[in-house]
Amino acid sequence: MMILLAAVRAGMGAGNGRLFWLLAAAFLCTSFRPALREKPSELTPTQARAYAEVLNMRPAAARALLGNGQDAGTLLVEDCLGITELLISQDAARYEATVDAQDERLDALEDQTGPLAEYAAAEIRLHQAAAQVVFGHEVQGAWSLRRSFGAMQRVTERYPNYLPARKTLGMLQFFIGSLPEGYHWFLKLLGLPGSVEGGLRNLRRAATQPNDFQLEARLVLALLEETYYKKPEAALQLVQTLHRQQPENQLLTFLLISQLKKQHRTDEALATYHARPTGPGYLPLPYLHHLAADLLLYQGHYPAARRANQLFLQDYAGQHYRKDAYFKLYLAAWLGGDAVAATRYRSRIGASGRTVLEEDTYAQRYFEDRQPLNATLTRARLQIDGGYYRSALATLGQFRASAATPLRDQLENTYRRARALHLLGELDSARILYARTITRAGTAPYYYAPQSALQLGYLAQAGGQPNAAKTYFRKALSYPKHEYKNSTDTKAKLALQELE
Numbered sequence: 007m008m009i010l011l012a013a014v015r016a017g018m019g020a021g022n023g024r025l026f027w028l029l030a031a032a033f034l035c036t037s038f039r040p041a042l043r044e045k046p047s048e049l050t051p052t053q054a055r056a057y058a059e060v061l062n063m064r065p066a067a068a069r070a071l072l073g074n075g076q077d078a079g080t081l082l083v084e085d086c087l088g089i090t091e092l093l094i095s096q097d098a099a100r101y102e103a104t105v106d107a108q109d110e111r112l113d114a115l116e117d118q119t120g121p122l123a124e125y126a127a128a129e130i131r132l133h134q135a136a137a138q139v140v141f142g143h144e145v146q147g148a149w150s151l152r153r154s155f156g157a158m159q160r161v162t163e164r165y166p167n168y169l170p171a172r173k174t175l176g177m178l179q180f181f182i183g184s185l186p187e188g189y190h191w192f193l194k195l196l197g198l199p200g201s202v203e204g205g206l207r208n209l210r211r212a213a214t215q216p217n218d219f220q221l222e223a224r225l226v227l228a229l230l231e232e233t234y235y236k237k238p239e240a241a242l243q244l245v246q247t248l249h250r251q252q253p254e255n256q257l258l259t260f261l262l263i264s265q266l267k268k269q270h271r272t273d274e275a276l277a278t279y280h281a282r283p284t285g286p287g288y289l290p291l292p293y294l295h296h297l298a299a300d301l302l303l304y305q306g307h308y309p310a311a312r313r314a315n316q317l318f319l320q321d322y323a324g325q326h327y328r329k330d331a332y333f334k335l336y337l338a339a340w341l342g343g344d345a346v347a348a349t350r351y352r353s354r355i356g357a358s359g360r361t362v363l364e365e366d367t368y369a370q371r372y373f374e375d376r377q378p379l380n381a382t383l384t385r386a387r388l389q390i391d392g393g394y395y396r397s398a399l400a401t402l403g404q405f406r407a408s409a410a411t412p413l414r415d416q417l418e419n420t421y422r423r424a425r426a427l428h429l430l431g432e433l434d435s436a437r438i439l440y441a442r443t444i445t446r447a448g449t450a451p452y453y454y455a456p457q458s459a460l461q462l463g464y465l466a467q468a469g470g471q472p473n474a475a476k477t478y479f480r481k482a483l484s485y486p487k488h489e490y491k492n493s494t495d496t497k498a499k500l501a502l503q504e505l506e
Contacts (some may be wrong), residue, residue, distance in 0.1 A: 047121040047168060048218055053079040060087045063094075063256040063289040078123035081111040082130065089133040093140065094291060096324020101141045108134045121161065121168040128157035129174065152196045155182075162208075169217035176208025177226055184234070184496050202503055206230075221248075225261075234500045236464060238269050254283050256291060263297055270393030270429065276301045292322040299334055304392025306385075308342030326366065328359025333369035337388075341381065368489045380405070380415045386422050395426045402426070417447050421454035424461070433465060444481070456485040456494050463501060472505050479505075 049057065052071055059068035060083065068087050072080055085108060092104045108130055115127045131154035138147030155178055161171040182200025209230070212223035225244060232241035242265045249258045259282045266275035279298045299314035315331045315338070322328075332354040339347035355373040359366055372379070382405045389398035405419050424439035440458035447455035463478035482498040485491070 047165075049079045049083070049122075053083050057083045057086065060090060061255060061257055062252075063090070063291065064287045065091060065289055066287060076114045078115060078118050078120070078126045081114060082122075082126035085111055085126075085130045085133055089137060091289060092137055094289060094293075096140070096322065096326065098141060098323070101137060105134060105137055108137075121165040121171070124157070124161045124164070125168065125171050125174075128154050128161055128171070131157060132174070132178075148196055152198060154178075155198055169212040169215055169223070170219045172208040173212035173219055173223040173226065176205040176210075176212065176223075178205070179208065180205030180230060184500055202500060232265070232268075234497060235504065236468075238265075241265060242269060249278075256283050256288055259283060260291060260294060263294065267297060267301060270391065272301050272304045272392040272394075276305075290321055292318050293327070295321070296327055296331055296334075299331070299338075301392070303334060303338060304388050304394070306341075306388075308338040311338040312342075312347075325360045326363050328366070329355050329361065329369040329373075330359075330363070330365040332358055333372060337384065340379075341385065364490055364493060371489060377412055377414065380418070383415060383418050383422060386426075387418075390422060390425050390429070393429075395430045398422065398426045413446075413450055414452055417443055417450065417452055417454040420446065421458060424458065428461060428465075437462060437465060449485075451487050453488040453490045453494070456482045456488055457490070459485075460494055460498055463498065467501065467505065476502060476505055 056068045056071035059065075059071065065087055068083070072083060072087075075081075088104050088107055092100050111130055112127060115123055115130070131150055135147045135150035135154055138144070138150055155175075158171055158175045158178065161168060162175055165171065179199075179201045182198050183202040183205060185200065206227075209223055209227045213220060213227045217223075225241075225248075228237075228241040228244050231237040245258065245261045245265050249255070249262045252258055259278060263275050263278050263282075266272075266278060276298065279294060279301070282294065295314045295318040299311045299318065302308075302311035302314060312335055315335050319328065319331055332351050336348050336351040336355065339345075339351055352373065355369050361367045361370050382401060386398045386401040386405075389395070389401060402419060402423055407416055407419065420439050420443045424436045424443060427433075427439065428436035440462050443458040444455045444462075447458075459478045459482035463475045463482060466472075466475035466478055479498040479502045483495055483502075485494075488494070
């Protein structure tokens with residue numbers, strides 16, 4: 007059983023963050039219903055029920071079903087549960103015990119053969135790589151990743167029709183193949199051959215042919231296509247269907263909120279958050295509160311946004327998203343007119359968390375930048391993120407530039423207008439403003455120009471102009487340094503590969 011990519015997010019990493027994303031973001035589970043056939047490659051009915059409880063994020067119920075067996079299915083489901091608890095809690099106190107338990111399971115699997123046993127060993131090694139990287143043991147994590155990748159390749163060679171292994175191998179091939187150029191020396195050193203095309207082929211094979219994990223493969227594929235290939239409706243429809251079928255599943259609730267938020271459907275996302283399954287049997291998922299805080303910011307409900315992020319920080323033991331949470335607390339206090347609290351929250355940005363994820367890196371760059379944000383532009387940005395495009399244009403109408411206006415604010419104003427018009431379907435006006443952003447930006451180290459080039463590339467691609475699209479995607483790649491370089495470069499690179 008695979009613990010897989012639950013919410014593929016464009017640009018979750020900066021610095022070594024893309025490697026973190028590859029290893030760590032892939033460890034929330036999707037939903038499936040294994041076929042209950044008596045073959046050594048499948049779970050037993052009891053193991054399948056236990057895994058369903060892992061997916062529901064009800065650990066006590068899962069453990070009650072599992073027992074103490076040493077067979078491959080039991081060991082794999084146990085590990086799914088252990089890595090889920092570790093990575094959701096981000097609790098460093100759990101790390102050593104989790105890795106030790108993984109070693110014990112790998113020892114128990116050494117003498118077991120067959121597709122399920124060999125697949126389980128490769129999966130558990132991948133889980134271990136994620137744990138090691140997330141908690142700062144990057145060298146060990148890289149070695150574990152190499153061993154997992156090689157083992158998964160051997161499973162597909164030995165059992166070419168065992169589709170679950172193709173699902174995991176395909177996901178790894180895709181992410182390794184999509185990493186920015188700066189990681190290629192490292193991957194070559196490790197001997198990890200990525201291939202976007204090969205990864206998609208393996209994923210599609212697992213997604214389109216019957217197997218115990220077919221639905222899981224379908225969901226991974228849909229999320230990848232939504233993030234990188236501009237196919238948002240298919241992913242959302244799949245998640246909505248699954249959520250309707252299993253409204254008690256906390257993981258599917260998280261996925262649905264994430265997808266609705268990405269697609270600027272704030273009201274629906276908040277309604278789903280408020281209707282989420284709760285109770286003492288569920289594993290706490292603090293990140294949901296951080297998502298809700300963003301949604302409330304979009305609506306301008308600043309006190310409620312502050313409460314949601316305070317709840318996130320209170321319940322969350324990890325180091326990621328802390329800078330982002332304090333930055334959002336700062337925004338809520340500042341825009342809400344509480345200057346004292348805004349100063350306090352701003353000071354916490356620099357002292358909290360790590361700069362691995364792009365959200366945290368952006369918050370840190372703001373903290374270190376002497377130039378204050380513009381309140382009008384910030385409100386407009388939040389309104390656009392929330393899907394309130396006409397309100398954003400009205401807000402931008404209040405912006406007045408002068409000779410003293412910083413270049414960053416001038417660029418942001420033009421770019422925000424382009425985004426709002428683009429998302430309203432006024433494409434000709436959006437193209438003009440994107441192009442104006444690029445021209446005025448020059449080599450300024452802000453993300454507005456590279457993002458404008460990326461969006462112009464997508465518009466040209468959708469309009470049947472492949473040569474123009476390639477030019478814009480290459481332009482997006484050409485900017486040497488900005489806040490969202492890794493995610494922008496990955497999207498532009500994959501778009502170019504699709505065109506060539």
